[in-house]
Amino acid sequence: MTPRQDGVAENIRGFDGPLDPARADGLLTALELLRDDAGRDARLDFELLQRWQRHALGTSQLPPLRSRPAFAKGGRKRYGIAPDIRARLDACLAESAYDAARPLPLTNARSAFHALIFVLTREGIALDGVVLLRRVFFQADEPKDALALASCTDTHITATRRRAVSPDRAP
Numbered sequence: 001m002t003p004r005q006d007g008v009a010e011n012i013r014g015f016d017g018p019l020d021p022a023r024a025d026g027l028l029t030a031l032e033l034l035r036d037d038a039g040r041d042a043r044l045d046f047e048l049l050q051r052w053q054r055h056a057l058g059t060s061q062l063p064p065l066r067s068r069p070a071f072a073k074g075g076r077k078r079y080g081i082a083p084d085i086r087a088r089l090d091a092c093l094a095e096s097a098y099d100a101a102r103p104l105p106l107t108n109a110r111s112a113f114h115a116l117i118f119v120l121t122r123e124g125i126a127l128d129g130v131v132l133l134r135r136v137f138f139q140a141d142e143p144k145d146a147l148a149l150a151s152c153t154d155t156h157i158t159a160t161r162r163r164a165v166s167p168d169r170a171p
Contacts, residue, residue, distance in 0.1 A: 002165045003128035007156070008117055011130045022058055027110075030055040034114055038121035044096045046089060052114045065089070070108060077137055079108055112140070116153070128160045 008031055016024040030052040037048055050062040057063055065086055070079040082088065096119055113133060120127065132152040138145040 003126045003160050004163050005128050007127040007129040026055045026058045034118045038118050044093045127156045
């Protein structure tokens with residue numbers, strides 16, 4: 001299946017680009033790296049997430065794992081933290097190759113999005129749209145949100161397949 005467009009890159013260009021061109025450039029660099037890593041079947045681990053996140057954040061240093069709660073959307077969204085977060089993160093990332101639908105206890109939405117796109121790319125799935133995955137807030141510790149994330153992912157995969165360019169008509 002060939003998507004009619006690169007939905008992830010187009011979403012970054014269309015949403016992040018007008019708001020913050022430098023951020024969009026960093027996100028696009030992270031996207032390129034994660035796709036390269038998925039193409040070489042890299043093991044999804046914290047160090048890989050750090051490498052992508054460094055570009056997404058536009059920093060020269062690898063960002064550390066948070067040790068305190070974080071807030072987004074003017075304080076309306078809270079990202080909690082647990083004492084064993086690194087062990088839980090490592091365990092879930094290690095299982096990503098076996099159960100892509102298992103929710104990952106990632107500590108921010110950007111890392112979670114990168115991990116999801118990595119897993120989809122590694123499985124040969126490209127999306128022509130990602131608006132639900134980038135605009136809907138999912139909490140890793142909320143079981144109904146894991147189902148909502150899976151449903152939104154399925155919605156985008158189904159829509160991409162429906163609109164896909166057949167290989168004999170690809171540009």
